[in-house]
Structure formats: structure tokens, C-alpha cells
Amino acid sequence: MDLGLKGRTAVVTGGSSGIGLAAVRQLLEEGANVALCARGAERLAAVHGALEEEYGADRVMAEAVSVLDAEAFGAFAERVLARFGGVDILINNAGQGRVSTFASTSDDDWRQELELKFFSQINPVRAFQDALEASGIGAIVAVNSLLAYQPEPHMVCTSSARAGVQNLLKSLSVELAPAIRVNSILLGLVDSNQWQRRFEAREDRSQTREAWFADLATKKNIPLGRLGQAEEAARALVFLASPAASYITGAQLEISGGVSRFA
Numbered sequence: 364m365d366l367g368l369k370g371r372t373a374v375v376t377g378g379s380s381g382i383g384l385a386a387v388r389q390l391l392e393e394g395a396n397v398a399l400c401a402r403g404a405e406r407l408a409a410v411h412g413a414l415e416e417e418y419g420a421d422r423v424m425a426e427a428v429s430v431l432d433a434e435a436f437g438a439f440a441e442r443v444l445a446r447f448g449g450v451d452i453l454i455n456n457a458g459q460g461r462v463s464t465f466a467s468t469s470d471d472d473w474r475q476e477l478e479l480k481f482f483s484q485i486n487p488v489r490a491f492q493d494a495l496e497a498s499g500i501g502a503i504v505a506v507n508s509l510l511a512y513q514p515e516p517h518m519v520c521t522s523s524a525r526a527g528v529q530n531l532l533k534s535l536s537v538e539l540a541p542a543i544r545v546n547s548i549l550l551g552l553v554d555s556n557q558w559q560r561r562f563e564a565r566e567d568r569s570q571t572r573e574a575w576f577a578d579l580a581t582k583k584n585i586p587l588g589r590l591g592q593a594e595e596a597a598r599a600l601v602f603l604a605s606p607a608a609s610y611i612t613g614a615q616l617e618i619s620g621g622v623s624r625f626a
């Protein structure tokens with residue numbers, strides 16, 4: 364199947380690691396130009412260098428910017444447009460989860476989490492909306508989580524923020540239609556830096572990585588018996604972002620190994 368991405372331009376937020384980086388690579392493989400951002404300049408520079416070498420410096424752009432800094436992100440968007448002449452795809456992937464119960468979540472934690480989840484959508488959409496409208500195949504795909512519908516009490520503010528974001532995306536899919544399609548993926552557990560950090564902080568230091576991840580899949584009752592790989596989530600992102608998904612908007616696709624309990 365031809366995804367129709369050759370010569371198109373995509374922006375991937377949080378593109379220096381995990382699912383975002385896997386999506387960047389797949390978009391480049393499909394012939395798109397890609398602009399990526401993340402906060403950490405050092406890791407971003409290393410990733411940028413490797414991508415330039417693999418796919419050519421003319422097709423990749425990377426800048427250290429937070430999606431939460433509206434002004435800096437807007438300036439990044441202007442440079443992306445100046446460099447590639449337009450943008451067809453926006454993948455809102457930047458972020459991370461917060462582990463906390465209601466009792467352990469301070470007011471500041473709530474504010475930070477709500478800001479991260481909402482403004483990691485709002486700022487990039489504002490910055491690229493005009494360009495996406497002008498594209499003719501404009502598409503936004505957001506990375507979200509099953510927590511939106513299946514909250515976990517130990518991730519109370521992340522879960523409720525994710526539910527709100529899913530609601531926002533549905534509104535956007537109507538308001539931005541027909542020029543821009545808006546879809547999302549709902550992740551279960553995907554092996555990435557987030558889980559690597561939790562593995563490194565494990566209590567039983569004797570447990571190997573393989574055993575820790577296998578245990579996690581068992582504890583979480585994942586029907587497919589393992590965590591997902593970043594590439595598996597990225598393939599769904601790239602498909603939904605592509606003209607191959609031209610009649611799909613306002614949709615959410617679960618990438619969870621079957622772990623969701625809602626029909």
C-alpha cells in the first residue's frame with residue numbers, strides 16, 4: 364500500500380526518543396521530510412546527526428524546544444515553514460505520564476499535568492493550523508493513552524487529563540474539518556524510555572530487564588503477553604497521518620495488545 368507520503372512534510376513533537384523517534388524514522392522511510400523537536404538538546408543533536416547521515420541533511424530538521432513554550436514553539440514553526448515551504452502532518456507525541464494518587468498529587472502537580480497534556484496539543488495545533496489547512500491533505504495525530512477511558516488510581520491526574528484531551532481532539536476533528544483530519548492512538552504499555560526509567564528504578568535490583576518486562580506484562584494482564592514496541596505504535600501513527608487514511612477523522616485506535624476493558 365502506498366501511504367502517499369513522498370515529498371510531504373511532517374512535524375513530530377518529542378521526536379528524539381521512543382515512539383516519536385520511531386515515527387520520525389518511518390516517515391523518512393516513506394519519503395517525507397521531517398521536523399522534530401524535544402527539550403533535551405544533547406540527545407536531540409545526536410539523533411539529528413544520525414538521521415541526517417541516514418536520510419540526507421536536506422530532509423531532516425531538529426530543534427530543542429518545549430511544546431509548552433508557545434512563543435518558542437511558534438518561532439520553531441516559522442522556521443519549519445521557511446525551510447520546507449509547508450507542513451502536511453502534525454504528530455503530537457511529546458510528553459510523559461505522572462505516577463501519583465489523589466492523596467499524593469499537590470495543586471502544583473495538577474496544574475503542571477493539566478498544562479502538559481492540554482498545551483502539548485494546543486500550542487502545536489495553533490502554530491501549524493494555517494499550514495495544515497493549506498496542505499490539501501492536512502492531518503493531526505495525537506498520542507494518548509487508554510487511561511483516558513480506563514483510569515488508574517495510581518496515575519490519577521494523568522488519567523483525568525487524558526480523558527479531557529480525548530474530548531478536545533473530538534471537538535477539533537469537527538472544527539478543523541474538512542481541511543484537517545484529527546485522530547489519536549490510545550496506548551497501553553509500550554516499551555520506551557519511560558518504562559526503561561521505571562525499570563532502572565526497580566526495587567529488586569537482581570531482576571533482569573527481560574524478566575522485569577515479562578512480569579509487568581503478566582501483572583497488567585496483557586492478552587498478547589508483552590509490552591508493545593515503539594515501532595508498533597509508530598506504524599499506527601504514520602498510517603493515520605497519511606493520505607491512505609483519507610476518510611478517517613475523529614477516530615481513536617487502540618495500540619495495547621488487547622488490554623482495554625471497554626467494548
Ligand code: NDP
Nearest residue numbers: 377379381382401402403429430457458459552553555556
Ligand atoms: P519517551 O520518554 O521515550 O519519549 C518522550 C519524548 O517526548 C522525548 O523525545 C522527550 O524529549 C519529549 N518531550 C517530553 N516533554 C516534552 C516537551 N515539553 N516538549 C517537547 N518534547 C518533549 O516516551 P514514549 O515514547 O513512551 O512517549 C511518547 C508519548 O506516548 C508520550 O506523550 C507519552 O506520555 C505517551 N504514552 C506512552 C506510553 C508508554 O507505555 N510508553 C503509554 C501511554 C502514553 P525531552 O525529554 O528531551 O524533551
